[in-house]
Amino acid sequence: MSPSYPEAYFPILLQVGLAVLVAGGVLVTSHLLGRRVRNKTKDSPYECGITPVGDARGRFSVKFYLVAVLFILFDVEVVFLFPWAVVFRELGLFGFFSMLLYMALILAGFFFVWKKGVLDWAKRGR
Amino acid sequence: MNFQFTQTDFFVLRPAILLCLFGCGILITDFFIEARQKFFNALTALIGRGFTGYALWQQQSYLKANGLPELVGLSGAITIDGFGIFFNWIFLIATALAIIISTRYLEIEQEHHGEYYALLLFAQTGMVFLATATELVTLFIGLELMALSFYVMVGFLRGDKRSNEAAVKYLLLGAFSSGMLVYGFSIFYGIANSTKLADIAQAISSRDPKDPMVFLALATTAVGLLFKIAAAPFHMWAPDAYEGAPTTITAYLSVASKAASFAFLLRIFQSPLASVRPTWEPLLGAVALLTMTLGNLAAISQTNIKRLLAYSSISHAGYILLGLVSGNQTGLKGIAVYILVYTFMNFGAFTMVVAMRNQKIIGDDIDDMAGLMVKRPAYAVLMLIFLLSLAGIPPTAGFLGKYYIFLSLIQTQHYYLAVFAVLYVAVAAYYYFRIVKVMFASEAVERGEISDSAGIRVALAVSAVFTLLIGVYPEPFLEMAQRSLFASLR
Amino acid sequence: MLDTALFYIFAALTLGGGVLTITRRSAVHSAIWLITSLLGVAGLYLLQRAEFLAGVQVILYVGGIMVLFLFVIMLVNLDQAAKEKRFSGQKWIALACVAAVALQALWFVSKGAGRFTLGQPSIAGENLGNSEHVSRVLFSQYLLPFELASILLLVAIIGAVVMAKKRI
DSSP states (O other), X not given: OOOSTTGGGHHHHHHHHHHHHHHHHHHHHHHHHSOOOOOHHHHSSOTTXXXXXXXXXXXXXXXXXXXHHHHHHHHHHHHHXXXXXXXXXXXXXXXXXHHHHHHHHHHHHHHHHHHTTTTOOSOTTO | OOOOOOHHHHHHHHHHHHHHHHHHHHHHHGGGSOGGGTHHHHHHHHHHHHHHHHHHHHHHHHHHHTTOSEEEEGGGXXXXXXXXXXXXXXXXXXXXXXXXXXXXXXXHHTOOOHHHHHHHXXXXXXXXXXXXXXXXXXXXXXXXXXXXXXXXXXXXXXXXXXXXXXHHHHHHHHHHHHHHHHHHHHHHHHHHSSOBHHHHHHHHHTSOTTOHHHHHHHHHHHHHHHHHTTOTTSOTHHHHHHHHSOHHHHHHIIIIIHHHHHHHHHHXXXXXXXXXXXXXXXXXXXXHHHHHHHHHXXXXXXXXXXXXXXXXXXXXXXXXXXXXXHOSHHHHHHHHHHHXXXXXXXXXXXXXXXXXXXXSOOOOBGGGGTTHHHHOHHHHHHHXXXXXXXXXXXXXXXXXXXXXXXXXXXXXXXXXXXXHHHHHHHHHHHHHHHHHXXXXXXXXXXXXXXXXXXXXXXXXXXXXXXXXXXXXXXXXHHHHHHHTSOGGGO | OHHHHXXXXXXXXXXXXXHHHHXXXXXXXXXXXXXXXXXXXXXXXXXXXXXXXXXXXXXXIIIIIHHHHHHHHHHSOHHHHHHSOSSOSOHHHHHHHHHHHHHHHHHHHHHOGGGOOOOOOOOOSTTSOHHHHHHHHHTTTTHHHHHHHHHHHHHHHHHHHHHHOSOO
16 A cells, blocks of 8 residues: 655655745746836735735734634544544444544534624624 | 444443533533523532432442452443542532532622533543543543643633633643653553553563663653642642632632542552552652642741642642552552542632632632631631641541551651651641631631622531541541552552 | 655754744744744654654644634734843753753663663554554544543633633
């Protein structure tokens, strides 16, 4: 099944090398060939976009953080689905039900989050 | 794939399953309960306690009826033995007491939410696995389940900066110690190529006792475990966490979490690490001595009663460790008795602090108790009982625990440790009597009003009755402690 | 040969990223270097033939935890943080710790590699990939910790909501 290491990962190495090459190449060539115009509009983060307002170092609401934490927690849960899927056929019904129990507990958590209104960002009744 | 989930596995897991079921149930039903009727959650949690108790009792009587020393489930991941059942009873009692003292307190703090009770039950689930699991991964997840619930509960007073700070400190140091512990576990696994404690014990005993690998595993695991029981020099988190946490949680933390961590520690040191006892015995002796010294000396200068009791509980951990250092039957029986007694007396003392909390003051200053004897003599006397027991003065139960520990030290010729342990009892008596003096001899202050509830009264009564009963009529409890020993020592 | 070379590359990535993480003044730069460090660890896992672990490392740490870090950076007042004095007062304690660890490492090296023997891994189903191995033990021997992990995650969800939501 597994061909000899690390040759098996040669395509990935190739991919990484190519990505570095393309990204670096674009930077270098545009640096060499491009015309240099400096003015205020050019230096702004989005030249053709919205004009920046205020400082980028403003503080964000804790709501964002809560979403990030929940994202990780559900991410961890999804990671466990992967090995389960790999041996799903072997496990049969037993594996199915053990995952069902696991998912039920996570769904209880999701239900909790939902009912608590963590996902409701707009104030109700406005 | 030859894995089967049998009837035995289910039987072995039943208390934990029931706890989780009720925990999730409270989370869901909480949405349908109005803000003023949150005590229903406490009721649900108590009913859950009843079911768990019944499951536990079934396990106990099954073992007794079939004359089995232990019942192994899930291919060795869980072992139900006298040891686990004994500790499970302690967790059950402590959680039930914590539930009944909480309703009133949370209302005063205006943080009465269903999550609190759910977290209590989940914490207890973790403890159940700490006391009965015999496999490293299950033990670790059990520990984290308990610890994570406690981090949240310590910070449950979200408007209170002290509570937030306590939660962050506890979380950081707790995570650090878990890291150390899991590092040790990984070396255990490397040594034995198995996560089952029995296999690890065999692998370690077949090695040279001076093997550096074994020493590394021992050192890292010990540091992690000593953090959890708040033994010096790894005790720094305890006073801050105890002071900032909601007092009801402080009571629960100081009793149940400590008992669970000791169950874990005893299991690790007596099963996989038993064969390297010559290496760890002097180390643990030094840690115990340092713990008693720091705990007792730091307690003298405290003016906050929660901090004082935090340092005193650190010193109690030192005494309990001494039982493991001597390691004979008397010592281990002494540990069981001590932890049982400590559960009641320490919980009682903290419940008094809970009762002092009213709308106006936090009530955790020693001076808030001034003149309690004049105002509410019954409460002053109850507090006196708990303090006498904490100091270890007969006929209270605290004396019994200390007596067995000292006896075991003398039996195993640890005379120096015994001398120090006895000396520190005098130091401890000094700071406990400071509280007594304030209660009985000072002028009454107006602000120190007791605001109790039926739950607090019941909890105080239960704690006081057992604190006295174990001291006066110890036979049934000694027998319980005897049954809690590992089969090899009985 | 190639294995050894790759090991040194990944190890250098991990350590260099780590050092840069704690020495950059800008918190965002630190976070970027941490990603480098974590990717290096993923590479080390791959060298150990632990593909599943490497995947999890990338998905959870580089994907999940780094998002969390960046959100935390957005929560703190960076202007204030930039003005604070760094590495204050901990220098000597830190040096003492480093010395202690170095002594320890020396002690271990002096013992020689022969003293550090580990148990022999049991290799069943040699022709299976790492992910299959992990899955097989996870759904048989470690089924209980697996289910317990879902309760642990549930508690973590409750904890996050309780601690971060204004009105619960």
